[in-house]
Amino acid sequence: AQSVTQLGSHVSVSEGALVLLRCNYSSSVPPYLFWYVQYPNQGLQLLLKYTSAATLVKGINGFEAEFKKSETSFHLTKPSAHMSDAAEYFCAVSDSGIQGAQKLVFGQGTRLTINP
């Protein structure tokens, strides 16, 4: 079964600093990988996705992630943090279901705090 591990349940950075959120996956087949963001009291919003087209994936709000097969990692980065980036971030890997239903398996989440 596929699984995802997010290293660090809480990450705190200063405004303007580099954001690095770590995600490692376990998959028996080439995976589809995703990062989602959740702002307080809201649903999850797709930030970006890896679908094997390119190893460096750019997403919304200046985020990007790099797929590294040798390290089974898909870390999320942003060069310069903004206060509005404060949220919870989830890494997810696709898993097959019945009749083409692709399920997502999520990591535990990382809460990002931005210090002024």
Place this chain on the structure above:
Amino acid sequence: DAGITQSPRHKVTETGTPVTLRCHQTENHRYMYWYRQDPGHGLRLIHYSYGVKDTDKGEVSDGYSVSRSKTEDFLLTLESATSSQTSVYFCAIRGQGGTGELFFGEGSRLTVL
């Protein structure tokens, strides 16, 4: 906007009572999902549907049942709610592309006293 509406958005109930959460979508998506979100666990799949009357269990299906009698509605039922089912429940639909991304509703917060 993926056209997903969850109801109710907030509910407080007592242990042992039945609860039904509704997910309604307006865009004729085939695949629908119910997840629960708990601190430290991320989101965990409860059940999913791959068509009308076609459903399958997820990772944490015990104590839950689902029904899908028409494309647009996917119901999650707790037959006899327990305090361990206090959680935020999210409905999702799968995007039209083949890469499996899901689009989520706003969530239903359930408290079981």
